[in-house]
Amino acid sequence: MKKLMVLVGMFSMLSAVPSQALAAGVEDEIGLQMYTLSHVGTPAEQFAMAHKAGFEHVELVGTHGLEAKELKSLLDKNHLTVTSSHVQLTALESDYAQTVAFNKAVGNHTIVVPWIKPEDRPDSTKAWIDYAQHLD
Numbered sequence: 796m797k798k799l800m801v802l803v804g805m806f807s808m809l810s811a812v813p814s815q816a817l818a819a820g821v822e823d824e825i826g827l828q829m830y831t832l833s834h835v836g837t838p839a840e841q842f843a844m845a846h847k848a849g850f851e852h853v854e855l856v857g858t859h860g861l862e863a864k865e866l867k868s869l870l871d872k873n874h875l876t877v878t879s880s881h882v883q884l885t886a887l888e889s890d891y892a893q894t895v896a897f898n899k900a901v902g903n904h905t906i907v908v909p910w911i912k913p914e915d916r917p918d919s920t921k922a923w924i925d926y927a928q929h930l931d
Contacts, residue, residue: 826852826878829859839869846873855880855903863900870901879905884915887930 827850832841838859845853853875859866870877880903886894887908898906908930917923 824852826850826854828854828856830854830856830881838866842869842873842875845875850875852876852878854878854907855901857882857886858897863897867901877901877903879903879907881909882906884908884911 827845827848829841829845832844833856835841835844838861841859842853851874853870855866855877857880861869877898880898880901882894882898887906894906898904917926
């Protein structure tokens with residue numbers, strides 16, 4: 796299984812596209828960030844919408860309130876693969892093993908930490924490097 800990568804904030808925006816494409820085995824296809832549909836219906840309706848709109852790849856937002864088996868079933872039912880998932884840093888810090896296991900179970904190999912609170916952000920190049928190593 797591919798190494799699960801953890802990307803952070805704006806730095807992930809610069810490097811996530813190639814990593815996400817490789818994670819899903821695609822290079823020139825566009826995936827849907829499921830946050831776009833987060834306020835529209837149930838998760839089942841959201842993934843069905845993604846499929847009906849012609850998407851084959853999605854970026855998840857956490858667990859979507861589902862168990863891994865349920866989410867994997869919805870993805871399979873709608874012929875969708877996962878390119879990555881936005882996961883809050885607190886989820887990784889408080890329950891790393893379960894967070895990683897969940898993502899692997901749904902076929903995800905790339906975790907993106909989309910936000911770091913301002914007070915938690917490093918303030919120097921060395922501090923950013925140390926912070927990234929903490930996440931690796």
